[in-house]
Amino acid sequence: MHFLVRLPAPFRALRLSPTACLLVASGALLAACHAKPDEAKGGGGGKGDKKNNGPALVDVLVARPSSVSDSIEANGTVVANDFVELHPEVSGRITSLNVQEGQRVAKGTIIARVNDADLRAQLQKTNAVLRVAQLSVNRLEKLLKVQGVNQADYDLAVSQVQSGQADASYTQALIAKTVVRAPFTGVLGLRQVSTGAYVTPATIIATLQADNKLKVDFTLPETYGRLVQAGKVVTVNFGGNPPRRYAATVQALESQVNQTTRNLTVRALLPAGAQVSPGTFARVQVPTGAARQRVILPTNAIMPGDKSDQVVLVKHGKAQMQNVKTGDRQNDQIAIVSGLAAGDSVVTNGVLFTQPGKPVKVRGVK
Known part of the structure; x- marks a missing residue:
């Protein structure tokens, strides 16, 4: 070579x-x-070739205290004022079904009928026997007046009539149980059976719920039980686009604290016309006291820590870490309880690019 x-x-x-x-x-x-590669290319590789990192670009928000009400947030569920699963009271085959799914029905409306042919036949038989017994009583009554019959025979005939009347009433009650009626005015749910199906008292025909009044049930730790009393107003938030918010009035509290979770169940009444459905998840805000002065920051300005949360301040053109105590959080904003003073410049965008004591360049101020 x-x-x-x-x-x-x-x-x-x-x-x-x-x-x-x-x-x-x-x-x-x-x-x-x-x-070296740089030397092989004739680049020199000296200090002049190192990348010059400038100050971090940040957006800041000038802290301005505003009046806010501290509150605690609880999870809740919307429930109907009245709700029932419609079951037949007797076993048998459905002969008539009137479930208009999603439609409002009045109280007493017939929802379903179960075959009652055997019961009606039994009633006819009882009535026939009752008529004969009543004729016997009428004859014995006339004879008793002229002492043509003893009192015991007459009393026995009367007891037979009363027994027949009781049997007829019992059979009529069984016939009434074969008819399923709406116990109150409300909206029907989905139909669970069809005409001709054999049902038992355990079978669900449909559901019925009254939507004229809606309530929200939520739980609070027992230590906050003093914050809710009958008549107190709480704020109920629902998701969606757009989000919905209603003021609800506390109706009542559970009489005892749950021994497993140590939570107290509270029920509040939503205003008429609330556009929500029973079963909807809700976030309930319970105010804790009078309005206070708080600085409101976007949540992306907060850096969670093990001991305390922190924010980045801009002072004399440099980044400075500041411990803060946070309070109520709403959507993408959070209240600062302590740690900030009016006029402090808080970094809201570019927090991750800042370093304590390093220069920063303010790009925008709010």
């Missing part, structure tokens, strides 16, 4: 021996192999 090495001009001007030329060529080859 042969290497062709071109010597620099100063060396070409010299007349060297073959051995000297070989030594010079070997040295040049080794120097080229061990050269």
Whole structure:
């Protein structure tokens, strides 16, 4: 293998021996192999080539206290004022079904009928026996007046009439149980059975709920039980687009604290016309006291910590970490209870690019 090495001009001007030329060529080859990439390219690689990192660009918000009401947030569920699962009271085959799904029905509306042919036949038989017993009583009554029959025979006939009347009433009650009626005015749910199906008292025909009054049930830790009393107003928030918010009035509290969760169940009444459905998830805000002065920040300005939350302040053109105590949170905003003063410049965008004591460049101020 042969290497062709071109010597620099100063060396070409010299007349060297073959051995000297070989030594010079070997040295040049080794120097080229061990050269740094930047040096091999002729870049120099000095301090002037290091990237110059400038100050971090940030947006700041000038702290301005505003009047806010502290509150605690609880999870709740919307419930109907009245709700019932419609079951038949007797077993049998459905002969008539009137479930208009999603439609409002009045109290007493017939929802379903169960086959009652055998009961009606039994009633006819009882009435026939009762008529004969009543005729016997009428005859014995006339004879008793003229002492044509003793009192015991007459009393026995009367008891037979009363027994027959009781049997007829019992059969009529069983017939009434074969008819399923709406116990109150409300909206029917989805139909669970069809005409001709054999049902038992455990079978659900449909559901019925009164939507004229809606309530929300929520739980609070027992330590906050003093904050809710009958008549107190709480704020109920629902998700969606757009989000909905209603003022609800506390109706009542559970008489005892749950021994497992140590929570207290509270029920509040939503205003008429609230556009929500029973079963909807709700977030309930319970005010804790009078309005106070708080600084409101976007949540992205807060850096959670193990001991306390922190924000980044801009002072004299440099970043400075500040411990804060946070309070009530609403959507993407959070109240600062302590740690900030009016006029402080709080970094809201670019928090992750700041370093304590390092210069920052303010891009925008709110």
